[in-house]
Amino acid sequence: RRAAFAAMRDLPSVTKDGTRIELMVNAGLRDDASALDLVGADGIGLFRTEFQFLVSATLPQRERQQRLYKEVLDAAGDHPVIFRTVDIGGDKALPYMRQDEDAIEDNPAMGWRALRLALDRDGLMKAQARALLEAAAGKTLYVMFPLISEPWEFDDAKALIERQREWLAGQRKKLPNAIRYGAMLEVPALAEVLDILLPKLDFLSVGTNDLTQFLFAADRAHPKLAERYDWLSIAILRFLSRIQKACVQYEVPVGICGEMGGRTLEAMALIGLGIRRLSITPASVGPVKAMIRTLELEPLQKEMQRLLTDGTANARQALENWANERQI
Ligand code: PEP
Numbered sequence: 250r251r252a253a254f255a256a257m258r259d260l261p262s263v264t265k266d267g268t269r270i271e272l273m274v275n276a277g278l279r280d281d282a283s284a285l286d287l288v289g290a291d292g293i294g295l296f297r298t299e300f301q302f303l304v305s306a307t308l309p310q311r312e313r314q315q316r317l318y319k320e321v322l323d324a325a326g327d328h329p330v331i332f333r334t335v336d337i338g339g340d341k342a343l344p345y346m347r348q349d350e351d352a353i354e355d356n357p358a359m360g361w362r363a364l365r366l367a368l369d370r371d372g373l374m375k376a377q378a379r380a381l382l383e384a385a386a387g388k389t390l391y392v393m394f395p396l397i398s399e400p401w402e403f404d405d406a407k408a409l410i411e412r413q414r415e416w417l418a419g420q421r422k423k424l425p426n427a428i429r430y431g432a433m434l435e436v437p438a439l440a441e442v443l444d445i446l447l448p449k450l451d452f453l454s455v456g457t458n459d460l461t462q463f464l465f466a467a468d469r470a471h472p473k474l475a476e477r478y479d480w481l482s483i484a485i486l487r488f489l490s491r492i493q494k495a496c497v498q499y500e501v502p503v504g505i506c507g508e509m510g511g512r513t514l515e516a517m518a519l520i521g522l523g524i525r526r527l528s529i530t531p532a533s534v535g536p537v538k539a540m541i542r543t544l545e546l547e548p549l550q551k552e553m554q555r556l557l558t559d560g561t562a563n564a565r566q567a568l569e570n571w572a573n574e575r576q577i
Pocket residue numbers: 295297336435455456457458459460506507508
């Protein structure tokens with residue numbers, strides 16, 4: 250099997266009927282970038298910049314951040330790298346960061362984390378913005394913001410980066426040729442304001458890890474709950490279908506970057522919903538690409554539609570049967 254997936258590396262990620270599915274990888278450390286070549290992915294769809302902060306004994310200064318981003322961009326070559334601004338706070342607390350008295354949290358996943366913290370303590374975000382802008386000089390910079398709950402948070406985050414760009418331009422620094430701004434959809438409330446959010450975006454990335462825990466009000470790290478709610482439940486599939494349709498309407502490219510997309514049956518369901526970009530762990534690229542190359546889209550889309558409309562069927566079982574019948 251290993252050899253079969255190695256051979257898969259150079260084959261295009263297209264369905265049997267010729268539709269291209271973009272396969273990108275989730276990464277967070279320098280070495281992950283070299284995985285691109287090994288697995289034959291189309292780019293890095295989620296670069297978790299907080300990893301560098303989490304593995305450091307002291308706060309990584311701008312120069313160190315910039316060095317890492319540049320190395321990752323160099324390793325990725327012509328492939329795009331989507332940098333996510335730091336998702337720290339909550340359960341990813343930094344030992345070297347001053348703790349506020351009122352920052353002790355009962356529910357850290359729903360707490361003062363990610364973009365919420367970054368907009369309040371904007372020194373961190375400013376340094377990161379400059380590091381990203383300088384690292385991507387002469388290239389396209391893709392940047393996205395985690396845990397957005399309301400559209401104004403995207404506006405503020407984008408404005409912060411734009412201000413740093415102007416500042417660096419004033420210093421006659423070499424800058425990116427273009428910047429593409431994206432939002433992560435992880436908070437269900439955001440799905441109710443897509444008509445306001447989507448026109449602002451260059452791309453949307455759905456983080457199904459956090460999204461699922463918030464949709465089901467079930468801690469993603471709780472061992473008693475981990476298997477309880479299925480990624481192939483009708484609630485999630487309908488929710489994602491609605492987001493996908495809105496993105497088509499507003500012509501905003503949409504991808505999935507949660508772990509869900511790395512499991513072959515789940516990936517198949519997502520493709521059946523119309524998703525054309527998945528960002529997954531490097532080890533999943535081979536198996537998912539192999540699945541994609543055996544897929545016929547039209548019958549799959551029909552089956553997904555049937556499941557969404559019916560609502561009572563066990564979607565996992567039905568999709569497993571559907572795939573087995575077709576030897577997928
Ligand atoms: C997610 O929430 O789905 C996601 C991709 O981000 P993280 O797993 O880093 O929270």
